[in-house]
Amino acid sequence: MSAVTSDLKTLRGSAAIVGAATFGCGEAPGYTDMELLAASARAAVADAGLRMSDIDGLCTASASATMWSMPVVEYLGLRPSYIDGTMIGGSSFIAHLLPSMRALQSGQCNAVLVCYGSAQRTAAFGRKEVVASRRFLDPQPYETPYQPMMPLSAYALAAARHMHQYGTTRRQLAEVAVAARAWAQRNPEAFMRGPLSIDDVLGARMVSDPLTVRDSCLVTDGGGAYVLVRAERAADLPRTPVYVLGNGTAVWNRQISSMQDLTVTAARDSGRAAFAMAGLKPADIDVVQLYDAFTINVLLFLEDLGFCAKGEAGAFVENGGIGPGGRLPVNTNGGGLSCVHPGMYGIFALIEAVRQLRGEGGDRQVAGATTALAHGNGGTLSSQSTAVLGLRETL
Template sequence: MSTDRLKSLRGSAVIAGVGTFGMGEAPGFTDMELLARAAHAAVADAGLTMADIDGLCTASAASTMWALPVVEYLGLNPGYIDSTMLGGSSFIAHLEPAMLALEAGLCNAVLVCYGSAQRSATFGRREIVASRRFLDPQPYEMPYEPMLPPSAYALAASRHMHQYGTTRRDLAEVAVAARAWARLNPEAFMRDPLSIDDVLGARMVSDPLSVRDCCLVTDGAGALVLTRAERARDLPGKPVYVLGGATAVWNRQISSMHDLTVTAASQSGRQAYAMAGLGASDIDVVQLYDAFTINTLLFLEDLGFCAKGEGGAFVRDGAIAPGGRLPVNTNGGGLSCVHPGMYGIFALIEAARQLRGECGERQIAGANTAIAHGNGGTLSSQATAVLGTADAL
């Protein structure tokens, strides 16, 4: 699509409502039940009813046709459906096609939703891993039965350390900052104090990543509602405008990356900024998919907040923690808030809540712009969204 065509979409759609449910632990709920609770919360937050929803975006790692039972369970009759599955970035990747569908008149209100009972599920995690390997075979890696995803991200972390002098302490700064934000967030699953030494001394999972360098395994559901911008004037909440969005995929397997320190976020970010007419220096709040601590460093670099190789130095001394120079993952991220298999939708929800001024103790004063970035697979799919208030239009 041409740059001019993309720029014409800038601000054409808004996030009109958001909702979450079952954050952390929700025993007794299925994936679908969690999703439905969050979906109803988001629709109500937008001042709409399920009868108003005529577009659906959803995905699941456990089902290849997940949109069908979601339509059935919620009682929808959508004119637009997107169930593209790109891993944890899927829900951010859904934004741009949904904007096109809204502009084309295929629908008027799009529900983007996800739910997973990954932590409380009655079947074991080994079964989950086995099913994912069956649904998503990786021919060059799976025969060796690597411990995925941790070992893939450990490779990227090791390379970054070797090439740029990044240290385990730098990675620990990311985990400690995420926990400091989580302690300000009543929804966050892990809110106990966490120090650099706690991270460095934690059980090693895949060298150089300890358990505190790895995301949580939780239950949880999130949803949001997109409408055309002009319709949002008649809805109750403060609209959050989608200013830019892009998705990029360079590889599926970590072994197919040309450079373990450079991700496709460098492409998706550049394209999203171009659509928004903004750059990294214009962003007030940053929400990054932090499945592992190395992710945050890579995405800060690839999205232009610091130069390649300088991520470790950039986050030192609490620079991305509360009170630091750049607020990153203000809900606590996947490391300390919630991570029910796929996290991307929660980055979008936190970005929207910040721009709506709804974040209580962790609220960033005067936030008018935000970036939400999603990652899927093993540094595989990357999707970036730039959001803004009316003042950012």
């Protein structure tokens, strides 16, 4: 056994998520990014049965600030001995898990707060400004000069290639959006809960062929946070501990034009690493939360994470395959397509996985769930991070 593998096996189940919360999901007029972050952070710390003074580790990131962790420390009044401001897009808050586990195991800190907030929908400095700033701060030399509609055009390119290569249909893509809406209708926190049919998706305004506006994620406000502690401490706290069994992160590219294969993402590596650390396989997972910025994401990640073979995800999701009552519960909160998507969605996927394992899903609860997978995506199919979570009986 290699030293790296041995280290990861030691970390398996060594930390648990003991608090989780969201705030202002949907529309939160009058709130700033920082205020949304702070409200969700305080709620998550209270949910864990802790005080803000107990927090000595912080992980956070923002698309609109390069030194975001420092004003967050200041605003929350923290004095952390461990800080991680790694920013790799929407997967950041799942990628923060493994380094936080190492910091906890080493004794560098005792309680890590992972938090995010964005007022992209209602703030004066909103989505258009964020996109414009990204072009300036993070220019893509082979793409930016042509002024593509990013990130939409990149995902449309991947969708078109998947359709060409595997015969995937627009109707199968629409199945993803319809399943997400069916879950959202069971979630009072979801922003869009109205009826949605396959024909509604297909007939919606085309925004970047082959993707319509209903194939595309929401633009909302929202804050999310969770608290991570060592496993032995988790047993003394009020909430059911959700143990981190595995975590892996992989990056193969930044620009979509640098992908070797538009139908294969770095989720293949992040998923393999997370499952190896957890000692589990896809068939062992009860509930799945995937970063669904666009409908094609779900098909790609189902394949790359091993829930079905490459090219078979279209058939896998047909006839409500990932909706309520389907073969695999996917994005049970409604996902970024129907629940919430304030710029970066990864933390909300992880929070929903935690809620499902704690039995807090209400009408959308997956009965008997003891294992969950949460997967984050950043950039234009650029960064990928996978987490495998479980209850005490899975340790």
